[in-house]
Amino acid sequence: MRQPKIIIVGGGLAGLMAAIKVAEAGVTADLFSIVPVKRSHSVCAQGGINAAKNLKGEGDSTWKHFDDTIYGGDFLANQPLVKGMCEAAPAIIDLLDRMGVMFNRTPEGLLDFRRFGGTLYHRTAFAGATTGQQLLYALDEQVRRFEAEDKVKKFEGWTFLSAVLDHAGVCRGICAMDLKTMEIKTFACDAAIFCTGGIGAVFGRSTNSVVCTGSAQSALFQQGAYYANGEFIQVHPTAIPGEDKLRLMSESARGEGGRVWVPKTPQDPRPARQIPETERFYFLEEWYPKYGNLVPRDVATRAIHKVVYEMKLGLAGDPAVYLDVTHIPREVLERKLEGILEIYQKFVGVDPHVEPMKVFPAMHYTMGGLWVDNENQATNIPGVYAAGECEYQYHGANRLGANSLVSCIYGGGIAGTAAVRYARSLESGCENTSPAVYERERVRQQDISDALLNQHTGTENPLAIWREMGDVMTENVTVIRYNAAMQKTMAKLDELSERFKRINLQDRTQWSNQTLNFVRELGNMLILAQVITLGAIARNETRGAHYKPEFPDRDDRNWLKTTIASWDAGKIKLDYEAVDISLLPLRERKYTAAK
Amino acid sequence: MADKTFIVKIKRQQRPDEAVRWEEYELRYRPHMNVIICLRDIAEKPFTRSGSESTPVSYEANCLEEICGACAMIVNGKPRQACTALVDDLEKPIRLEPLTKFPLIRDLQVDRSSMFENLKRTKCWIPIDGTYDLGPGPRMSPETQEVGYALSQCITCGNCLEICPKVNEHSNFVGAAIVSQVRLFNMHPTGAMHAGPRLEALMGPGGIEDCDNAQNCVKVCPKGIPLTESLAAVNGQVLVHAVKSFFRGS
Amino acid sequence: MSVAATDSKTSYLLDKLQSLSGVIPIGAFLAEHFWSNSYALVSVGKYNDVSRELQQIPWRIFVETCVLFIPILFHGLYGIYIWWTGKSNAIGHPWMANWLYVLQRWTGIIAFVFIGWHLYTERFLGHGVTSYADVQRSLLNPWYLTFYIVGITCASFHLGNGLWNFACKWGIAVSVPAQRAAGWFGAAVAVAFTFIGVAIVLALHYGAFPMGSYVQ
Incomplete structure (x- = not known):
């Protein structure tokens, strides 16, 4: 029997889980990652991972987890696979536990669970305030073990440029660039799994890491992959504003009892501690008595926007509100929130044990991503699979906190298994693909790099274009969306795309040229920005994270459907697909009372 | 009023086999700056203090919240993460060097x-x-x-x-x-x-x-x-x- | 920077022996040596009695070789090799333990040279026979005296600090408080040995017997 070849692009949680499944199936996996996989963005996930293990005697169940996820996602997610994920979650926690994740424990030595946004149950397992880091490390260690057994081969410091598609449009390999030597090479495979994460850089500053550009998704999109629900962008309600990055302040701060408030008096000059209880406006608790500070992210974000921009109650007139944990015993904070509070202290220089933190919403997550089918994580390109944040499957119109880690691991596992099955079923593997197919793709990519390197007359700075793109996207295509403003955004993106053609690389060396790589990513980001904006313009309703004041209600009659963007001869085309709602009936989503 | 500025000195080396040179940049001060923001400022305007054109500085960085480990470098003589190296807390001029115990790739980037x-x-x-x-x-x-x-x-x-x-x-x-x-x-x-x-x-x-x-x-x-x-x-x-x-x- | 793929445990064994030899037998001998030489604080007769006693032990050359010459030579030479494998940076990073690392090396080499010279002059030139008068004659020379004081101080520091290192390196003191306690213990040993050692040579130099009243 022929031994199939599988490539995995991206070494975060999903990619590593896929690699483990592939290796476990006895197939060698080549794992490509821009950064050493242990530095992937998954490390940034702070709060925890959801699984209805019902260890607190609350009567929680996987069905309730499923219901919360669908409801939180405003019924836009296809239901069967979400149900599968929620059912698999408890076993995933057990697996991670066996892998040695240092989850917090109860006195009995069992896993401890905390409450997170969008649910009434203690369903979130956590490892201090760095759960994502701990999970990533656990998978990284397992992959390293397979690497030691020669079942996984890592290509760290390589960036994906494009898929190699044969004449029938079947994926037969990938084209990638070595970020040190800048060499462009193709690698043959029978199936490629993409776990390339988020797209934060499209919005300039976000809570995402530097590598989360969406470049790989965009490149695949331009090769014919569908991109689904791009307009659904989650804005995290609480982040620490910063010039280089908006640093997440995890939902767990609220999960452990943190309260969000502003002074009732606009521009109150007093320091937070001197403002008495009666003069504080705990707007989330007042508006959403049932869920209080733990309403889902979109609800909290819009409430903060309302308080700041409509009611003009932002702190000292700035776009910021207090997130207060000072009333929580120091011992609890140190045990459960140390990591995230440390971040605040490090970057702001103020002790959050004593002073309430100043936070504001920030772009955080894309619910949308590469379209995948309903069972195998397979994209519409044969041989191309996707898992993790880069695909659209699990979170509908809004993701619940602590659901992303579980979706990464679940999706990655499915993709790994499915890719192996597909690769084994191929009658003719990549070894029979003509070398000309690979060479053609390599030359195409080399030409793009050469053109950029040889363009000496450019005047445009890549970072400036990126910043402008980020600003206009953040302003018009995040929390509150108006069609007119988004039309202007499209015009701005067109302008930026024109200016992009006159870019000045400033670094023309052929050795670790980070500018060249960034410019290539920027080109892809500009296209993804258009996909997102066009999808948002078209969807005339309000659903989950997508909020249009001109269309303030969910419109199931017209918009209970998945947006599917495709690349049609250099133009973005939008189509729609029905949502599978076979398991849970539709109901209105509101958090002012119990569901 | 003229903007407040400060100086950053960077030890640069285009390739492992090429000569080392120190370059000086004058950057505009803003509150809450860190070393990453300094490096991005330079990438946007890659001109040294004396006005000669240079290239953006190569360095590793990813999460920018001190949890990925990428951006370690020597800041003012001490190995640390660049993202938590706040300009306000650093002696000026700020000196940036690559880690020395690992093979150099370029500028502040090493192979760990x-x-x-x-x-x-x-x-x-x-x-x-x-x-x-x-x-x-x-x-x-x-x-x-x-x-x-x-x-x-x-x-x-x-x-x-x-x-x-x-x-x-x-x-x-x-x-x-x-x-x-x-x-x-x-x-x-x-x-x-x-x-x-x-x-x-x-x-x-x-x-x-x-x-x-x-x-x-x-x-x-x-x-x-x-x-x-x-x-x-x-x-x-x-x-x-x-x-x-x-x-x-x- | 890599764990070698070889199965060789030789370097581990040598390193452990180097570390151990500093405590046993060298440290233990130093204690014994200071003890027997402390009779110089009591009286000439007592000192000479003890010296004679020691010079007449059975298997003397065999014991000296195994307990003294080989361990000291090994500890010193392998120590120099260990020194060579490190690159101190205490100037740029002047933390306490970092300075101790540097001092451990310099005191080690000074003590090694001193002990070599001390053995040569006191053990080999005299063919293994010395008396109070012989030692006193040497110590009347101010340069000899100075060298003795420096050598004793270095050896004492090296032993005290070495005991702290030993506690950490053999996994005896693991927690930070335990390591701190071991550090204080090592410091106490260093101070005590320095004090006793210097007292002996000064007593010899001045021909004084501060504990002379012990003699009935």
Whole structure:
């Protein structure tokens, strides 16, 4: 029997889980990652991972987890696979536990669970305030073990440029660039799994890491992959504003009892501690008595926007509100929130044990991503699979906190298994693909790099274009969306795309040229920005994270459907697909009372 | 009013085999700046203080919240993460250099793959039977979890190797980070069953014995990991293992 | 920076022996040596009695070789090799333990040279026979005296600090408080040994017997 070849692009949680499944199936996996996989963005996930293990005697169940996820996602997610994920979650926690994740424990030595946004149950397992880091490390260690057994081969410091598609449009390999030597090479495979994460850089500053550009998704999109629900962008309600990055302040701060408030008096000059209880406006608790500070992210974000921009109650007139944990015993904070509070202290220089933190919403997550089918994580390109944040499957119109880690691991596992099955079923593997197919793709990519390197007359700075793109996207295509403003955004993106053609690389060396790589990513980001904006313009309703004041209600009659963007001869085309709602009936989503 | 500015000096080297040069940049001051913002400012306007055109500085960075470990470099003589190096707290001019204990790639970018390689050689993982459902993992007391969690926060930044007098071209010492990981896996109930091979690995050249207790590592660890405790603990474990396996056979 | 793929445990064994030899037999001998020489504080007769006693032990050359010459030579030479494998950086990073690392090396080499010279002059030139008068004659020379004081101080520091290192490197003191306690213990040893050693040579230099009243 022929031994199939599988490539995995991206070494975060999903990619590593896929690699483990592939290796476990006895197939060698080549794992490509821009950064050493242990530095992937998954490390940034702070709060925890959801699984209805019902260890607190609350009567929680996987069905309730499923219901919360669908409801939180405003019924836009296809239901069967979400149900599968929620059912698999408890076993995933057990697996991670066996892998040695240092989850917090109860006195009995069992896993401890905390409450997170969008649910009434203690369903979130956590490892201090760095759960994502701990999970990533656990998978990284397992992959390293397979690497030691020669079942996984890592290509760290390589960036994906494009898929190699044969004449029938079947994926037969990938084209990638070595970020040190800048060499462009193709690698043959029978199936490629993409776990390339988020797209934060499209919005300039976000809570995402530097590598989360969406470049790989965009490149695949331009090769014919569908991109689904791009307009659904989650804005995290609480982040620490910063010039280089908006640093997440995890939902767990609220999960452990943190309260969000502003002074009732606009521009109150007093320091937070001197403002008495009666003069504080705990707007989330007042508006959403049932869920209080733990309403889902979109609800909290819009409430903060309302308080700041409509009611003009932002702190000292700035776009910021207090997130207060000072009333929580120091011992609890140190045990459960140390990591995230440390971040605040490090970057702001103020002790959050004593002073309430100043936070504001920030772009955080894309619910949308590469379209995948309903069972195998397979994209519409044969041989191309996707898992993790880069695909659209699990979170509908809004993701619940602590659901992303579980979706990464679940999706990655499915993709790994499915890719192996597909690769084994191929009658003719990549070894029979003509070398000309690979060479053609390599030359195409080399030409793009050469053109950029040889363009000496450019005047445009890549970072400036990126910043402008980020600003206009953040302003018009995040929390509150108006069609007119988004039309202007499209015009701005067109302008930026024109200016992009006159870019000045400033670094023309052929050795670790980070500018060249960034410019290539920027080109892809500009296209993804258009996909997102066009999808948002078209969807005339309000659903989950997508909020249009001109269309303030969910419109199931017209918009209970998945947006599917495709690349049609250099133009973005939008189509729609029905949502599978076979398991849970539709109901209105509101958090002012119990569901 | 003229903008307040400050100077950043950067040790630059285009390739490992090319000459080193120091470049000076004058940057506009804003509140809450960190070294990453400085490097981005330079990328946007890559002109030195004297006005000559340069190139954007190569450096590694990813999460920008001190949890990925990428942006370690020497800031004002001390190895640390660039993202938490706040301009307000730094003596000016700010001096940036690459880590010196790892092969240089370009400018402030180095190749730390040897650390990952050493994690492999020391078998730093929990050998599970498979990913299929085998029920929950072993029980663990909250106290054990607390110690383990502290150790498992290592971001493989390499600061502890950079500062260690015993990591240099004359010695193969793996460094405190790796030793501390061995301690982590040896304390996990499942990992403890496979402590032997990890300890054996640390018995060879470059292993635990190369630590000479200068205790610098713990001073530069951005995660506050009790590295000196790990070194002592693993020292004891290796010794007991060596004695046991000599007298009783392994 | 890599764990060598070889199975060689030789370097581990040598390193452990180097560390151990500093405590046993060298440290232990130093204690004994200071003890027997402390009779110089009591009286000439007592000193000479004890010296004679020691010079007449059975298997003398064998014991000296195994307990003294080989361990000291090994500890010193292998120590120099260990020094060579490190690159101190205490100037740029002047933390306490980092300075101790540097001082351990310099005091080690000074003590090594001193002990070599001390053995040569006191053990070999005299063919293994010395008396109070012989030693006193040497110590009347101010240069000799100075060298003795420096050598004794270095050896004492090296032993005290070495005991702290030993506690850490053998996994005896693991927790930070335990390591701190071991550090204080080592400091106490260093101070005590320095005090006793210097007292002996000064007593010899001045021909004083501060504990002369012990003689009935």
